[in-house]
Amino acid sequence: MARVAGVLAAQRKDLILDLLRADGRVVAKELAARLDLSEDTIRRDLRELAAEGRVQRVHGGALPASPAVADFVARTAIGRGAKADVARLAASLVRPGQTVALDGGTTARELARQLPPDLVATVVTHSPTVAVELATHPSVEVIVVGGRLFKHSVVAAGAAAHEAIGRITADVFFLGVTGVHPTAGLTTGDADEAAVKRAWVQRSAETFVLGSGEKIGAASAFEVVPLAEVTAVLTDAEAPPRAVAELRAAGVDVRGVD
Secondary structure, three states, rough: OOOOOOHHHHHHHHHHHHHHHEEEEEEEEHHHHHHHHHHHHHHHHHHHHHHHHOEEOOOOOEEOOHHHHHHHHHHOOOOOOHHHHHHHHHHHHOOOEEEEEOOHHHHHHHHHHHHOOOOOOOEEEOOOOHHHHEEEEOOOOEEEOOEEEEEEOOOOEEEHHHHHOOOEEEEEEEOOOOEEEEOOOOOOOOOOHHHHHHHHHHHHHEEEOOOOOHHHHOOOOEEOOOOOOOOEEEEOOOOOHHHHHHHHHHHEEEEEEE
């Protein structure tokens, strides 16, 4: 890597973001050597970028921040076509008679819309928006898990949700996350929400990740579960090829990009 000297703060930040897009990570020590600067200077840049929501800091450097940490309304405008592709793939995996646990979020809501009208199954969800989508489905029984409403994602959270989930056994769980990264794993932006998702994984025979392309290679602050604990990651043709290749090299079943 060639050394670059005399770079201003704004230029350094642009360079960091360019490296994240190209390589999927930056290492503070390596970047400091390249720019002939102290690691403290680079770490300050990373702190400022993280405060702006543009990177996710990790030990020794940073990963790309997920755009999916925006609130529910804002997320509806992100990657609509990709989410529809992932939802169709997910819907094709649902079998008649199954008990399906369905996460909250915009891709999960799209999945609810994609379920065949003749499907006979039970859907259990802690998402009021998903439940409303299924209210007019002719043959899907809907069970709603309640609790404290986490308004950012419009899902139930807290002790009541955990207790209810602990009494349910699902055939399959469709998990929504904000980041799918080969080293950071499956992440989301809120600790309580991560805990609810983790509870669903533990109560389900299989877990499929709803990972539209903008989430692949990105990371958020709170781990849900390691990649090894899920059945497969469902994504779309716009997923970054390098990140997909790294996930597969780590043994992850990635579907929807071939």
